[in-house]
Amino acid sequence: MAILSAKAKPISKGKAAVVVAAIAVIAVFPLVFTNPAVTEIAIFALMFMATSEAWNGFAGWSGYFSLGHAVFFGVGAYTFAIIANDYKLPAGSGLFLLMPVAGVVAMVAAVLVGAVALRTKRHTFVVITIGVFFIFQLLGYNLSITAGASGLQVPTPYNWNAATFNNPFYYAAAILLGFTVGLYWIIRRSAFGLQLLAIRDDEERAKGLGVPVWRVKLSAFVISSFPVGMAGALFAFLIGQIYPNTVFNPLFDLSWALMTLVGGIGTIAGPLLGGVVLESVQQYLNLYLSNADIYLIVYGVVFLAVMFWMPRGVVPTVGDALRRRRGAGEATIAATNNGGTDSSSEGKATGSLAGVVQEGGK
Amino acid sequence: MVTDFIRAVIDGVLSGSVYALMAAGLTLIFGVMEVINIAQGILVILGAYLSYVLSVHLGIDLFAGLIITIPVMFILGVGIQWGLMSRLGEREKVSMSILVTYAVAIILEGALDLIFGPSYQQLSAWYVNKSMHVLGFYLPYIYVFGFLLAVVLLGALYFILYRTEFGRSLRAAQQNRTAARLIGIDVNRVSAITFGIGVAVTAAGGMVFGATTSFNANSSADLISRLLTIIILGGMGSIGGAMGASVLMLVIEALVSTFWSPTWATLVFYAVLVVVLAIRPTGLFGQKAVRAQ
Amino acid sequence: MTALLEVSGIEKSFGGIRALNGCSLTVERGMIHGLIGPNGSGKTTLFNVLTGYENPDAGEVRLDGVVITGIGPGKVFRLGIGRTFQLTRVFIRLSVLDNMLIAAQHQHKWLRSALRSPGQGGERAKAMELLDFVGIARLAELEAGALSYGQRKLLELAYLLMADPDVLLLDEPAGGVNPTLINQLADKIKELNSAGKTILVVEHNMEFVMGICGRITVMHQGRALLTDVPAAVRSDPRVLDAYLGGAEDEGLEAEAVRTEGGSK
Numbered sequence A: 001m002a003i004l005s006a007k008a009k010p011i012s013k014g015k016a017a018v019v020v021a022a023i024a025v026i027a028v029f030p031l032v033f034t035n036p037a038v039t040e041i042a043i044f045a046l047m048f049m050a051t052s053e054a055w056n057g058f059a060g061w062s063g064y065f066s067l068g069h070a071v072f073f074g075v076g077a078y079t080f081a082i083i084a085n086d087y088k089l090p091a092g093s094g095l096f097l098l099m100p101v102a103g104v105v106a107m108v109a110a111v112l113v114g115a116v117a118l119r120t121k122r123h124t125f126v127v128i129t130i131g132v133f134f135i136f137q138l139l140g141y142n143l144s145i146t147a148g149a150s151g152l153q154v155p156t157p158y159n160w161n162a163a164t165f166n167n168p169f170y171y172a173a174a175i176l177l178g179f180t181v182g183l184y185w186i187i188r189r190s191a192f193g194l195q196l197l198a199i200r201d202d203e204e205r206a207k208g209l210g211v212p213v214w215r216v217k218l219s220a221f222v223i224s225s226f227p228v229g230m231a232g233a234l235f236a237f238l239i240g241q242i243y244p245n246t247v248f249n250p251l252f253d254l255s256w257a258l259m260t261l262v263g264g265i266g267t268i269a270g271p272l273l274g275g276v277v278l279e280s281v282q283q284y285l286n287l288y289l290s291n292a293d294i295y296l297i298v299y300g301v302v303f304l305a306v307m308f309w310m311p312r313g314v315v316p317t318v319g320d321a322l323r324r325r326r327g328a329g330e331a332t333i334a335a336t337n338n339g340g341t342d343s344s345s346e347g348k349a350t351g352s353l354a355g356v357v358q359e360g361g362k
Numbered sequence B: 001m002v003t004d005f006i007r008a009v010i011d012g013v014l015s016g017s018v019y020a021l022m023a024a025g026l027t028l029i030f031g032v033m034e035v036i037n038i039a040q041g042i043l044v045i046l047g048a049y050l051s052y053v054l055s056v057h058l059g060i061d062l063f064a065g066l067i068i069t070i071p072v073m074f075i076l077g078v079g080i081q082w083g084l085m086s087r088l089g090e091r092e093k094v095s096m097s098i099l100v101t102y103a104v105a106i107i108l109e110g111a112l113d114l115i116f117g118p119s120y121q122q123l124s125a126w127y128v129n130k131s132m133h134v135l136g137f138y139l140p141y142i143y144v145f146g147f148l149l150a151v152v153l154l155g156a157l158y159f160i161l162y163r164t165e166f167g168r169s170l171r172a173a174q175q176n177r178t179a180a181r182l183i184g185i186d187v188n189r190v191s192a193i194t195f196g197i198g199v200a201v202t203a204a205g206g207m208v209f210g211a212t213t214s215f216n217a218n219s220s221a222d223l224i225s226r227l228l229t230i231i232i233l234g235g236m237g238s239i240g241g242a243m244g245a246s247v248l249m250l251v252i253e254a255l256v257s258t259f260w261s262p263t264w265a266t267l268v269f270y271a272v273l274v275v276v277l278a279i280r281p282t283g284l285f286g287q288k289a290v291r292a293q
Numbered sequence C: 001m002t003a004l005l006e007v008s009g010i011e012k013s014f015g016g017i018r019a020l021n022g023c024s025l026t027v028e029r030g031m032i033h034g035l036i037g038p039n040g041s042g043k044t045t046l047f048n049v050l051t052g053y054e055n056p057d058a059g060e061v062r063l064d065g066v067v068i069t070g071i072g073p074g075k076v077f078r079l080g081i082g083r084t085f086q087l088t089r090v091f092i093r094l095s096v097l098d099n100m101l102i103a104a105q106h107q108h109k110w111l112r113s114a115l116r117s118p119g120q121g122g123e124r125a126k127a128m129e130l131l132d133f134v135g136i137a138r139l140a141e142l143e144a145g146a147l148s149y150g151q152r153k154l155l156e157l158a159y160l161l162m163a164d165p166d167v168l169l170l171d172e173p174a175g176g177v178n179p180t181l182i183n184q185l186a187d188k189i190k191e192l193n194s195a196g197k198t199i200l201v202v203e204h205n206m207e208f209v210m211g212i213c214g215r216i217t218v219m220h221q222g223r224a225l226l227t228d229v230p231a232a233v234r235s236d237p238r239v240l241d242a243y244l245g246g247a248e249d250e251g252l253e254a255e256a257v258r259t260e261g262g263s264k
Helices: A013-032 A037-063 A070-086 A091-116 A122-142 A167-188 A191-208 A213-239 A248-262 A267-289 A292-308 A314-324 A353-361 B002-034 B040-057 B062-083 B092-115 B143-165 B165-175 B177-182 B187-212 B219-233 B239-259 B262-279 C043-050 C073-079 C098-100 C110-114 C124-135 C151-162 C179-194 C206-212 C229-236 C238-245 C250-261
Strands: B131-134 B137-140 C005-015 C016-030 C032-037 C060-063 C079-082 C168-173 C198-202 C215-220 C225-227
Touching: A013 A037, A037 A167, A037 A191, A037 A213, A037 A248, A037 A267, A037 C032, A070 A091, A070 A122, A070 A213, A070 A248, A070 B187, A070 C215, A091 A122, A091 A213, A091 B002, A091 B262, A122 B092, A122 B219, A122 B262, A122 C225, A167 A213, A167 C073, A191 A213, A191 C098, A213 B062, A213 C110, A213 C206, A248 A267, A248 B092, A267 A292, A267 A314, A292 B092, A292 B131, B002 B040, B002 B137, B002 B143, B002 B165, B002 B187, B002 B219, B002 B239, B040 B062, B040 B092, B040 B187, B040 B219, B062 B187, B131 B143, B131 B262, B131 C060, B137 B143, B137 C073, B143 B165, B143 B187, B143 B239, B165 B177, B165 B187, B177 B187, B187 C124, B219 B239, B219 B262, B219 C110, B219 C124, B239 B262, B262 C215, B262 C225, C005 C043, C005 C198, C016 C043, C016 C060, C016 C215, C032 C179, C032 C206, C043 C073, C043 C198, C073 C079, C079 C151, C079 C179, C098 C124, C151 C168, C179 C198, C179 C206, C206 C229, C225 C229, C225 C238
Parallel strands: C016 C225, C032 C198, C032 C215, C079 C168, C168 C198
Antiparallel strands: B131 B137, C005 C016, C005 C060, C215 C225
């Protein structure tokens, strides 16, 4: 019997070049664009790229849509504020070290939430995440430790140079992004990532093949809460003042879902692309379009447009087009249409089964 | 003490009936189409604003106005089904339906906030501020009328579902869409009308809600999460379960609010959800209710 | 030969319908054992019970003497029973090769295996070998959703073999498969059997069943009517009665008889 390609997928040179270029651009960006208004937009873009990646790493890969990941953002933000205040930590770059702490506390919350929510089927899960989200927002409003609606003040490093004030935040966000992408790049290539994708396609069958679906789902859920919790802490430090509805913000999950869908759900690059484009536009609009209502309407309309006209997102659509152009030679991923049926796009995939078996079997 | 208890139970039952009406629409839509209509909350608020416009600007009585608002909301529901939901693919349908209706919800929320502003409104009529005196309890007329309206409309819903040809088709589609299609039922038409009915009840629900509670566009978030909690506890797709869960939850909320604090009452609402699901993932009344994907 | 799989007194009802009604049968080690019977006689339900997808109301299943009822499908698979489904269940958005690797991960402790990259330790080579065995190795990089129906059946069989199960339960392996392929499929099943696999197969295609099986059990109304060698089953009057007589839906029976000729 002939053994065909038994080697791991190599990383293409093109992809490596894009990654290196992206790292370079991110590294020098604040040195070139020094306007604080611009760097602030960039911080948010990096932050939302990282959090979209994490959202996708759970929701996109497992097929369990979470609309409650903002819980972990909020928990991270409050953890940061409460620790910084209670221990009277000096306002300075040392506070960035609280980000991983906030991430871990968010993971604890995720274990509790996931243990309940992940016991149910997919659509019930979505609804429960919404419910859990409101529980946390209500707690934010009603607990004494969060100071209710009056919110919490976070120490601001006033002694930092005004012109480069944003830069530490920018680089913290960049490191968060790098960490998150690296994490999901590793997961995607691990057996764990494969198990997660199998759950998305057919959970019962995966279980029947010995995949410990409950552990896989819960682990993925908890892992994805870590970057989100860290982002919450960074947000709190950057903004300096948090309220229940600014950190437990229901629009966050919608944003992550939208960014992921626009870019391409289930891909590594999709949420990054969706995040950088949409968050930049969003921040820009925030700056120049002060009316929140029009903003909501535009957001909803864009969302609908994406879901109906490009349900697979930019990255898979463009990726398929490129692959098709590159050559009709190797196996082409079948174009899946919106109707949910799979059809092979190339004759060879559907070629005579008898012939295939003859060839291989003898 | 006992009086407080009875008073809270009566409050809970009366307001629970209105939630039952709104939740019945939501769970009906889910049962037939496996679509979770996140926009149900804002549609209730839209219903309330429609009644507000009719009563303030045209002087039409709140209940009489339903003759106009119910058909309007029905048509809107048919439009959402026809224009959006029917165009969704089968893959990840439930999740996609949630995102689409979520998008519809924020568009409507933005639009309502733009038109009516953020200040709170409350519907007014003579029966909103007057109470009747029964067995030592003061009951605001609006609660009693709202309760009666909910009972009448839920009765009508039951009649449609179990005594009409359309109801038979609808229940067939609810059991098995493919089989229903095979025996000649126009599933698309049934879906459109079902969505219409599911949304039409928000006109009535919104009117009573608006007359008993002050509201703005933002109130929809709280409302939809309550309704979702109710239909999960009731077993998704079960109308009877939704009605039972509505009354039960609103009674619990009224009791907590009476004996503990109104602030924590809302939290108890969701805490019940979490506790119940931890013990029984199919909901309080659900058997097969939480369907396999 | 010794009994490998023993089913005793299984009962299973869905609502008012008794799908299995005191079903007992024994599958011997190294046998290709056929399971036939009219639609609704409980074959697929029995498969679900055997593989842990359904818990029986009463009775038990033993694999090599060990009770395996109620332990769930994942554990049953680990203990060495792999099954295919009547309507194939492959992971349509994963590549064919990844489908194979999913089934391979059970040998290790989960945390350790989860951190590895899939396909290490010779798994990838083994997967390719098995894909080659069923004849779809050159489709390895294709998304499984792009495979034809017959190819999916082959993939499903191949990924089960990744775990090297002792027993294979095949639910209508020949159903919907191109007639010219059926003979080759029969050869594959015989080949697996001579390599030591015990095989239990549900199939409506009588020619196929009679051709490969050493024993055949006829199911009727939720229990095993008789178990015997193919020739004896073919001539037993009770078998025809089971298909033609009884109180079951006539349309379904007619269909079952029609497929007897192997015309699919």
